[in-house]
Each structure stands twice: as C-alpha cells, then as structure tokens.
Amino acid sequence: MRQIELFWEWGFLDHRSRQGAKMSQKSGPRGTAEALIREIRRATRKQYGVEEKIRIVLEGRRGEYSIAELCCREGTAESLYYKWSKDFQ
Numbered sequence: 001m002r003q004i005e006l007f008w009e010w011g012f013l014d015h016r017s018r019q020g021a022k023m024s025q026k027s028g029p030r031g032t033a034e035a036l037i038r039e040i041r042r043a044t045r046k047q048y049g050v051e052e053k054i055r056i057v058l059e060g061r062r063g064e065y066s067i068a069e070l071c072c073r074e075g076t077a078e079s080l081y082y083k084w085s086k087d088f089q
Contacts, residue, residue, distance in 0.1 A: 046075065053084045
C-alpha cells in the first residue's frame with residue numbers, strides 16, 4: 001500500500017483522482033521541470049539575422065534545391081521559409 005501512496009506523492013498517478021473517475025490537474029515538480037525545459041528551449045533557439053534570411057530566401061528562389069531540402073539543410077521549417085519569402089517581397 002505504501003508503494004501506491006508513493007506513486008501519488010511523486011505524481012505518477014496525477015491523471016487519476018483517488019476516487020478513480022474524476023480527473024485532477026497536473027501539479028508538483030513535473031510542472032516546474034516542464035517550464036524549465038520550455039525556457040531553455042526558448043533561450044537556445046537559433047536566431048536568424050536579416051542577412052541570413054535574405055541568403056536563404058534567395059537560395060530558395062534560385063531553384064537549385066527544393067524548398068524542403070534547403071530548409072532541412074539550414075535547419076528551418078518550410079513555413080518559416082515561406083514567411084520570410086513573403087516578407088522579402
């Protein structure tokens with residue numbers, strides 16, 4: 001029985017209430033860890049300068065590579081390329 005209490009305490013059973021049918025909110029240390037991971041990802045996200053954006057858009061317009069290949073090589077999403085392309089016009 002102590003093992004089940006530890007699962008509750010550590011948050012492994014957050015998706016269940018003690019009554020069984022009612023859902024409960026996530027709380028505890030996992031929420032703070034998720035927030036910390038989100039903050040680290042934001043801080044380490046690649047920032048593209050204006051020159052880099054223009055270079056990538058011009059390279060895409062040259063047509064030597066498909067947009068998917070170009071974006072994969074540069075590490076960007078295709079939607080981001082098309083946004084930059086629209087801004088560049």
